[in-house]
Amino acid sequence: MSKSEETKMEKIVSLCKRRGFIFQGSEIYGGLAGIYDYGPLGNDLRHNIKQYFWDKFVTEREDTYGMSAAILMPSRVWEASGHTELFTDPLVECKICHERVRADQPEAISDHEGKHKKEKAEWSKPTVFNLLVETKLGASENTATNVNLRGEITQGVHVNFKNILDSMHPKIPFGLVQIGKAFRNEITPRDFLFRQREFEQMELQYYIKPEEEEGRRQFEYWKNFAFEWYAGLGFKRENLRLRQHVADERAHYAKDAWDIEYKTPFAGWKEAWGIHHRGDWDLRRHKEYSGVDMSYYDEEKKERFIPWDIECSGGVDRAVLFVLLEVYTEDEIDGEKRVYLKLAPRIAPHKVAIFPLLKNKPQLVEKAREIYKMLKKEIPSATFDDNGNIGKRYRRQDEIGTITTVTIDFQTLDDNTVTLRDRDSAKQIRINIYRLTEVIDEIVHGKLFSEFPLEIK
Numbered sequence: 265m266s267k268s269e270e271t272k273m274e275k276i277v278s279l280c281k282r283r284g285f286i287f288q289g290s291e292i293y294g295g296l297a298g299i300y301d302y303g304p305l306g307n308d309l310r311h312n313i314k315q316y317f318w319d320k321f322v323t324e325r326e327d328t329y330g331m332s333a334a335i336l337m338p339s340r341v342w343e344a345s346g347h348t349e350l351f352t353d354p355l356v357e358c359k360i361c362h363e364r365v366r367a368d369q370p371e372a373i374s375d376h377e378g379k380h381k382k383e384k385a386e387w388s389k390p391t392v393f394n395l396l397v398e399t400k401l402g403a404s405e406n407t408a409t410n411v412n413l414r415g416e417i418t419q420g421v422h423v424n425f426k427n428i429l430d431s432m433h434p435k436i437p438f439g440l441v442q443i444g445k446a447f448r449n450e451i452t453p454r455d456f457l458f459r460q461r462e463f464e465q466m467e468l469q470y471y472i473k474p475e476e477e478e479g480r481r482q483f484e485y486w487k488n489f490a491f492e493w494y495a496g497l498g499f500k501r502e503n504l505r506l507r508q509h510v511a512d513e514r515a516h517y518a519k520d521a522w523d524i525e526y527k528t529p530f531a532g533w534k535e536a537w538g539i540h541h542r543g544d545w546d547l548r549r550h551k552e553y554s555g556v557d558m559s560y561y562d563e564e565k566k567e568r569f570i571p572w573d574i575e576c577s578g579g580v581d582r583a584v585l586f587v588l589l590e591v592y593t594e595d596e597i598d599g600e601k602r603v604y605l606k607l608a609p610r611i612a613p614h615k616v617a618i619f620p621l622l623k624n625k626p627q628l629v630e631k632a633r634e635i636y637k638m639l640k641k642e643i644p645s646a647t648f649d650d651n652g653n654i655g656k657r658y659r660r661q662d663e664i665g666t667i668t669t670v671t672i673d674f675q676t677l678d679d680n681t682v683t684l685r686d687r688d689s690a691k692q693i694r695i696n697i698y699r700l701t702e703v704i705d706e707i708v709h710g711k712l713f714s715e716f717p718l719e720i721k
């Protein structure tokens with residue numbers, strides 16, 4: 265790992281704070297480990313990632329439904345899903361690589377320490393703990409009910425399987441898609457947004473016939489679909505890969521499991537998304553624990569079965585982090601160093617920023633406001649900026665990844681043309697304001713700045 269890669273994360277954390285993307289949670293009270301608050305630009309970036317997910321997984325499809333289950337769920341749900349059982353061993357966590365090992369198995373501990381040859385392994389204190397975050401609902405100690413903040417959003421979908429069948433009457437195969445918060449009492453939250461205690465997930469549960477061949481076909485389809493979707497966030501192909509879980513990584517019920525991994529500068533290949541073939545595990549367990557029938561009746565074949573589930577499960581915040589690591593760029597323009605975020609247009613917080621050349625010339629400010637209002641109707645993410653001098657504004661907009669900027673100067677007052685500047689190349693063209701929306705739209709849809717003439721009348 266080179267020195268510049270080592271510090272990239274620190275540079276991003278500092279940019280996120282300086283430019284209003286992401287702050288430490290409750291920072292003025294000393295912060296809370298593994299908890300982050302999103303400022304205006306981070307919120308827009310995260311929203312755009314979720315919107316892109318929703319467009320591709322719900323809106324543009326005919327075989328999926330969106331839904332939104334509650335965060336609080338009774339502990340019984342987690343008994344059914346296996347989470348309660350899975351996390352009740354006394355565990356210690358290796359502070360180097362976060363692998364958790366049973367504290368009561370000395371051989372597992374020494375085996376693990378052997379993996380870190382030079383570094384001396386350090387362990388967290390042993391605890392019998394559960395990753396699920398618990399709370400109580402109800403006014404008095406005696407009558408309060410134990411509930412959990414969901415540890416993954418998946419179960420909120422499965423517990424509604426029957427409600428969806430009874431209300432929407434979907435035909436198999438069909439999918440349920442959800443975005444929402446999950447909470448995990450991670451022992452050592454670290455690496456900024458990578459391992460948090462409160463984070464957001466975006467998921468698809470796709471229910472299919474319980475047949476091996478159909479399972480393989482659907483799994484292959486969703487593995488590739490999820491990969492293409494992830495690449496569409498603006499990653500270079502060589503920085504993403506699909507990796508199959510080896511047998512001992514997989515949950516015992518999983519028929520197959522793959523991860524989309526990103527080549528991080530801080531720890532090599534790391535999971536971005538998981539694609540899991542969960543078989544009928546979840547529905548069968550909820551049937552067993554709730555006593556409610558979770559089967560599907562196939563009208564054509566006149567047969568009843570518990571469907572299998574193919575899951576695509578990804579972290580929203582982890583996608584935000586990986587995108588930032590991917591697009592953070594340093595270069596030189598006319599001998600001056602600059603930082604810019606090479607964000608893909610579909611997720612950039614602002615597609616365009618509009619400035620008056622000088623903020624103390626009322627005729628320029630008035631014209632700039634007029635053009636801003638006109639553009640805002642067509643491009644809602646347009647922003648107006650008259651802070652500091654023009655050089656500072658370019659630097660700020662580059663740092664927040666704004667695709668293009670429009671500058672209104674004295675010539676604008678004469679001939680209705682403005683300067684349009686490209687974020688990546690810093691090249692400028694002169695363009696008539698009536699052509700602005702059309703040209704910005706072409707840029708947002710991938711046309712290169714270099715393909716435009718220097719003047720567009």
Ligand code: ATP
Nearest residue numbers: 457458459460463465535536537538577578579582
């Ligand atoms: P990891 O091995 O990294 O802990 P996991 O296998 O426990 O992840 P899943 O339970 O499959 O993760 O969760 C699905 C997705 O949710 C992950 O791919 C990741 O993007 C995201 N995710 C999981 N845990 C966290 C966390 N603590 N902070 C941020 N995102 C997370």
